[in-house]
Amino acid sequence: EAGVAQSPRYKIIEKRQSVAFWCNPISGHATLYWYQQILGQGPKLLIQFQNNGVVDDSQLPKDRFSAERLKGVDSTLKIQPAKLEDSAVYLCASSSGTSNYNEQFFGPGTRLTVL
Amino acid sequence: KNQVEQSPQSLIILEGKNCTLQCNYTVSPFSNLRWYKQDTGRGPVSLTIMTFSENTKSNGRYTATLDADTKQSSLHITASQLSDSASYICVVSSTGTASKLTFGTGTRLQVTL
Numbered sequence: 001e002a003g004v005a006q007s008p009r010y011k012i013i014e015k016r017q018s019v020a021f022w023c024n025p026i027s028g029h030a031t032l033y034w035y036q037q038i039l040g041q042g043p044k045l046l047i048q049f050q051n052n053g054v055v056d057d058s059q060l061p062k063d064r065f066s067a068e069r070l071k072g073v074d075s076t077l078k079i080q081p082a083k084l085e086d087s088a089v090y091l092c093a094s095s096s097g098t099s100n101y102n103e104q105f106f107g108p109g110t111r112l113t114v115l
Numbered sequence: 116k117n118q119v120e121q122s123p124q125s126l127i128i129l130e131g132k133n134c135t136l137q138c139n140y141t142v143s144p145f146s147n148l149r150w151y152k153q154d155t156g157r158g159p160v161s162l163t164i165m166t167f168s169e170n171t172k173s174n175g176r177y178t179a180t181l182d183a184d185t186k187q188s189s190l191h192i193t194a195s196q197l198s199d200s201a202s203y204i205c206v207v208s209s210t211g212t213a214s215k216l217t218f219g220t221g222t223r224l225q226v227t228l
Contacts, residue, residue: 004158042119042204042218043159056215091158100146100208100216106158 002026004107006092012113018080021110025073025094031055033104034067034077035091043091049075050098079112087114117142119207119219127225132195136222138188138205146210150179150190153202153221162190162203195226 005024013019025032030051035043046065048056051072060067064083069075079086089109095102119140128134140148147166151159163172163179165188171180176193192199205219 040220042206042220044218045216093158100210101164103149103161103164104216106160108157 004092004094004105006090006107006110008110009108010111010113012115013082014115015084016081018078019082019112020076020078021090021092021112023075023077023092023107025075025092026105029094029096029105030072031095031098031102032069032075033093033095034075035093037089037091037109039088046077046090048098055098082112082114084114087112117207117209117215117217119205119217121203121205121219121222123222124220125223125225127227128195130195130197130226130228134192134195134224136190136192136203136205136224138190138207138219140186140188140205140207140217140219142186142207142209142217144210145183145186146208148179148181148188148208149206150177150188151204151206153204155201159204192224195224197226197228200224200226 032049034046037043046060047067049069052069067077089111091109092107093104095104122137149164150162153159165172165181178191181188202221202223204221207217
């Protein structure tokens with residue numbers, strides 16, 4: 001079974017530039033999550049999708065971050081404009097359901113460096 | 116405020132030795148607790164999950180314990196191998212209408228020869 005795919009794996013941009021990350025979840029997984037993991041910290045949930053609807057985006061900085069999952073499969077996370085403090089690893093995860101008993105399967109992440 | 120604290124922050128052990136990682140939480144109401152292993156440059160992978168009624172759960176050389184009364188969990192690694200070098204993250208899930216995961220900051224384990 002293929003895992004969660006993310007691209008790019010690494011991205012370096014200057015502050016105030018824009019960047020987008022892509023995630024392809026495990027086939028059949030209805031729930032998709034985007035996390036931000038700052039070095040030395042645990043992941044922080046940015047947004048949770050159930051199919052193509054948003055379940056939780058309470059911690060998403062909506063003035064600069066946006067995410068979409070138009071067809072209920074792939075998802076993109078965009079930052080515009082980027083700030084220095086956005087430097088982090090952005091993890092995408094998927095699960096077969098929204099229950100907190102459902103295991104979340106994580107992708108390898110995209111490491112973003114903002115200069 | 117829901118919090119998960121892990122100790123130690125980092126640990127270096129010799130190959131073949133055992134070690135125990137600690138997790139204390141204040142998440143309420145409690146639903147379940149997972150231990151994840153995160154290799155460098157990879158996403159976290161679930162090792163074990165425990166609910167309120169479970170005291171211990173094993174996965175090969177990994178054994179997790181849970182004391183729901185004291186809100187503590189531990190992850191014991193037996194006969195460590197070089198491939199155990201990774202960060203280990205404790206994640207606690209709350210239940211109810213505001214069900215969320217609270218992640219610890221992880222323990223970075225290095226196994227050396």
